[in-house]
Amino acid sequence: xxxxxxxxxxxxxxxxxxxxxxxxxxxxxxxxxxxxxxxxxxxxxxxxxxxxxxxxxxxxxxxxxxxxxxxxxxxxxxxxxxxxxxxxxxxxxxxxxxxxxxxxxxxxxxxxxxxxxxxxxxxxxxxxxxxxxxxxxxxxxxxxxxxxxxxxxxxxxxxxxxxxxxxxxxxxxxxxxxxxxxxxxxxxxxxxxxxxxxxxxxxxxxxxxxxxxxxxxxxxxxxxxxxxxxxxxxxxxxxxxxxxxxxxxxxxxxxxxxxxxxxxxxxxxxxxxxxxxxxxxxxxxxxxxxxxxxxxxxxxxxxxxxxxxxxxxxxxxxxxxxxxxxxxxxxxxxxxxxxxxxxxxxxxxxxxxxxxxxxxxxxxxxxxxxxxxxxxxxxxxxxxxxxxxxxxxxxxxxxxxxxxxxxxxxxxxxxxxxxxxxxxxxxxxxxxxxxxxxxxxxxxxxxxxxxxxxxxxxxxxxxxxxxxxxxxxxxxxxxxxxxxxxxxxxxxxxxxxxxxxxxxxxxxxxxxxxxxxxxxxxxxxxxxxxxxxxxxxxxxxxxxxxxxxxxxxxxxxxxxxxxxxxxxxxxxxxxxxxxxxxxxxxxxxxxxxxxxxxxxxxxxxxxxxxxxxxxxxxxxxxxxxxxxxxxxxxxxxxxxxxxxxxxxxxxxxxxxxxxxxxxxxxxxxxxxxxxxxxxxxxxxxxxxxxxxxxxxxxxxxxxxxxxxxxxxxxxxx
Numbered sequence: 001x002x003x004x005x006x007x008x009x010x011x012x013x014x015x016x017x018x019x020x021x022x023x024x025x026x027x028x029x030x031x032x033x034x035x036x037x038x039x040x041x042x043x044x045x046x047x048x049x050x051x052x053x054x055x056x057x058x059x060x061x062x063x064x065x066x067x068x069x070x071x072x073x074x075x076x077x078x079x080x081x082x083x084x085x086x087x088x089x090x091x092x093x094x095x096x097x098x099x100x101x102x103x104x105x106x107x108x109x110x111x112x113x114x115x116x117x118x119x120x121x122x123x124x125x126x127x128x129x130x131x132x133x134x135x136x137x138x139x140x141x142x143x144x145x146x147x148x149x150x151x152x153x154x155x156x157x158x159x160x161x162x163x164x165x166x167x168x169x170x171x172x173x174x175x176x177x178x179x180x181x182x183x184x185x186x187x188x189x190x191x192x193x194x195x196x197x198x199x200x201x202x203x204x205x206x207x208x209x210x211x212x213x214x215x216x217x218x219x220x221x222x223x224x225x226x227x228x229x230x231x232x233x234x235x236x237x238x239x240x241x242x243x244x245x246x247x248x249x250x251x252x253x254x255x256x257x258x259x260x261x262x263x264x265x266x267x268x269x270x271x272x273x274x275x276x277x278x279x280x281x282x283x284x285x286x287x288x289x290x291x292x293x294x295x296x297x298x299x300x301x302x303x304x305x306x307x308x309x310x311x312x313x314x315x316x317x318x319x320x321x322x323x324x325x326x327x328x329x330x331x332x333x334x335x336x337x338x339x340x341x342x343x344x345x346x347x348x349x350x351x352x353x354x355x356x357x358x359x360x361x362x363x364x365x366x367x368x369x370x371x372x373x374x375x376x377x378x379x380x381x382x383x384x385x386x387x388x389x390x391x392x393x394x395x396x397x398x399x400x401x402x403x404x405x406x407x408x409x410x411x412x413x414x415x416x417x418x419x420x421x422x423x424x425x426x427x428x429x430x431x432x433x434x435x436x437x438x439x440x441x442x443x444x445x446x447x448x449x450x451x452x453x454x455x456x457x458x459x460x461x462x463x464x465x466x467x468x469x470x471x472x473x474x475x476x477x478x479x480x481x482x483x484x485x486x487x488x489x490x491x492x493x494x495x496x497x498x499x500x501x502x503x504x505x506x507x508x509x510x511x512x513x514x515x516x517x518x519x520x521x522x523x524x525x526x527x528x529x530x531x532x533x534x535x536x537x538x539x540x541x542x543x544x545x546x547x548x549x550x551x552x553x554x555x556x557x558x559x560x561x562x563x564x565x566x567x568x569x570x571x572x573x574x575x576x577x578x579x580x581x582x583x584x585x586x587x588x589x590x591x592x593x594x595x596x597x598x599x600x601x602x603x604x605x606x607x608x609x610x611x612x613x614x615x616x617x618x619x620x621x622x623x624x625x626x627x628x629x630x631x632x633x634x635x636x637x638x639x640x641x642x643x644x645x646x647x648x649x650x651x652x653x654x655x656x657x658x659x660x661x662x663x664x665x666x667x668x669x670x671x672x673x674x675x676x677x678x679x680x681x682x683x684x685x686x687x688x689x690x691x692x693x694x695x696x697x698x699x700x701x702x703x704x705x706x707x708x709x710x711x712x713x714x715x716x717x
Contacts, residue, residue: 088151091144091151094147097140097141102137103163103167105129107171108129109129109130109134110131110134110168110171132185135189139185141161145160145164145200148160154203155204158204158206161196162197168190175222175223176221191224191225191228194224195228195231198210198214198236198239201213202239207243207245211236211245215236226279226285236269236272237294238269240265240269241266241297241298247268249262250268270295273291273295277292281316287319296328305333305336306332306333313325326345326346329342329345330364333345340372342364343368343369347365349361350362359397363386365382366379366382366401366408369382370411373411380405383402386404387402395440396439396442398439399436400447402432402435403444406432406433406436407450409429410457414673422673426458430458433451445474445479452467452468452489453717456489457717459710461492461493465486465490468486480506480515480518483503484517487525488712488713488714488716490502491524491712493710496528499713500529507522512549513545513549515545516542516546516570519538519539519541521713521714522538523535523538523577527713536578546570547571550568571601572601572607573607575594575601576598576611578594582594583618588615606632607632607639610628613642613645614645622649622653623653625649626650629646640671640672643664647661647681650664651688661685662682665681665682675707676711679701680700680701680704683697683698683699686700
């Protein structure tokens with residue numbers, strides 16, 4: 001209802017100058033300066049004299065409370081409710097309130113309500129106001145804040161709104177007692193002010209003040225209803241998660257010993273969202289699906305996917321259907337590195353006839369299978385079922401399904417021993433991936449990446465280079481993996497300088513914490529160009545970055561557990577690479593130091609034993625080298641470099657039958673069909689064996705030469 005209609009219905013009478021002010025506000029006309037000043041002065045000196053106060057400087061009067069004047073003051077305040085186009089005039093009247101003076105009197109009045117039995121002094125009596133009058137004054141200040149908000153003066157609006165909370169909190173430091181909170185008008189104003197203040201700080205572009213306002217709203221006893229408190233908790237969690245400003249940890253005035261205090265934004269947001277989730281489980285608030293979405297994000301970025309899985313498991317079936325719950329649980333376990341558990345959950349879901357429409361779940365299962373060599377065939381079945389379910393439906397999903405099928409076929413081709421069968425499956429892989437590319441409505445980086453990778457592995461380097469450039473453009477250079485793949489393709493073309501230029505460009509655009517793989521690739525390129533001293537400097541720089549990152553990770557946001565493990569693995573492999581460079585430079589003592597550093601990270605590493613074997617070989621200790629290679633194979637029987645080096649040492653030492661040496665080389669080729677070193681050493685073995693024809697040796701040398709010409713500095717995959 002419009003303000004004017006409300007006044008007419010009530011039948012209140014308005015005195016001369018104030019009525020003139022209100023008519024101007026309703027009509028949108030401008031007040032004369034003297035009239036406006038008089039009106040604002042009237043409001044400050046007349047309406048608020050109801051409790052014996054005048055805002056004129058130095059003037060304190062004593063008067064008895066007049067209920068008719070209070071009603072008239074309430075009417076005046078109600079009329080000042082701003083409306084569109086009238087806000088500036090309304091604000092001009094509000095500014096007549098001398099806030100600095102009235103707040104002290106409101107504090108005394110509120111305090112007296114909490115101490116009913118305290119004998120009041122004469123001065124207290126003179127300064128006292130009724131609770132009703134306090135409510136009217138706080139409402140006036142609140143409406144002033146709303147007017148300032150409407151005019152876009154958010155900082156001033158926030159300061160005005162803050163006065164309300166400062167006044168009440170200062171007067172009642174222990175919170176609102178029942179005899180005060182029963183005043184519905186006062187409680188309504190406080191509820192509105194508590195909700196408005198953080199919003200104003202956000203609009204003013206001050207997230208730190210917004211954080212403090214939310215904490216104040218939730219920690220002080222404002223006697224908020226459950227709905228309002230839940231709304232504030234959710235809004236605060238959203239601010240902490242997505243504002244981009246790191247808030248200082250909260251300082252709680254009173255807490256139980258050993259209680260949890262959040263250390264950063266993510267932890268505080270998780271705490272709030274868990275409180276909201278518990279309120280729902282206790283049926284204190286209605287269900288809000290976005291709570292689970294925000295909680296999933298917060299726990300994911302903090303690496304606590306297992307905790308998220310626990311929360312999902314506790315949800316009632318009415319909230320989350322079985323299919324959706326199983327899918328989310330599978331994602332949680334998969335993201336946490338527990339692939340087998342995730343796959344078993346999906347198997348339970350997909351093997352049930354009650355869930356016919358599970359395309360997303362089929363795709364997820366096939367993706368997990370693609371990363372587990374023992375489940376490759378099963379993954380291909382899931383991908384084909386997804387394609388059958390789509391049946392010409394969503395093209396984007398069909399493209400993704402074809403891409404996953406291509407990835408699985410590629411993995412299958414690497415496991416077969418027959419050359420003809422491998423060639424046939426490689427051809428089928430390219431066909432399926434190209435079909436996925438044709439189905440894309442928009443370019444999908446995942447599809448383009450696997451097309452690039454598969455062509456590179458099949459030594460179709462010009463085609464793979466074309467896709468690598470597409471991929472870099474498609475992701476706007478935001479993915480380190482794209483730069484590394486492009487550099488490896490260029491290195492396979494023996495364009496080492498161009499590859500290093502690509503890596504340097506990537507380093508200039510990448511944050512320090514994400515430069516690890518780039519720096520390692522740069523060092524490999526320097527080694528390929530014979531720049532061993534430069535490679536040592538690059539490796540040293542990389543190790544310094546990794547060690548600083550490892551030390552600082554505890555004080556910042558928690559990294560994903562898989563990411564942390566990958567960084568430690570990268571550090572260990574870097575020590576191995578550096579040890580191998582020192583071995584090439586015959587700096588054996590430095591190489592030994594590097595290997596000891598690696599052992600401190602993980603005592604069980606096939607690569608470390610392999611590097612130890614290379615060091616022993618360089619020293620001329622062939623028996624010790626053979627023992628090191630065998631220890632490497634004890635740790636990892638599929639370690640290809642150790643298989644090849646073992647065969648080489650056995651061939652050099654003699655005394656071993658040719659079939660044993662050949663078995664090591666054939667195992668290496670079974671695991672890596674494109675390894676030129678394995679083929680070359682197999683050729684040497686055939687050449688030395690009088691029972692083998694020279695043609696077989698020649699074929700091995702020819703294949704090794706071809707693969708060496710197109711070999712990257714690091715395997716493409």
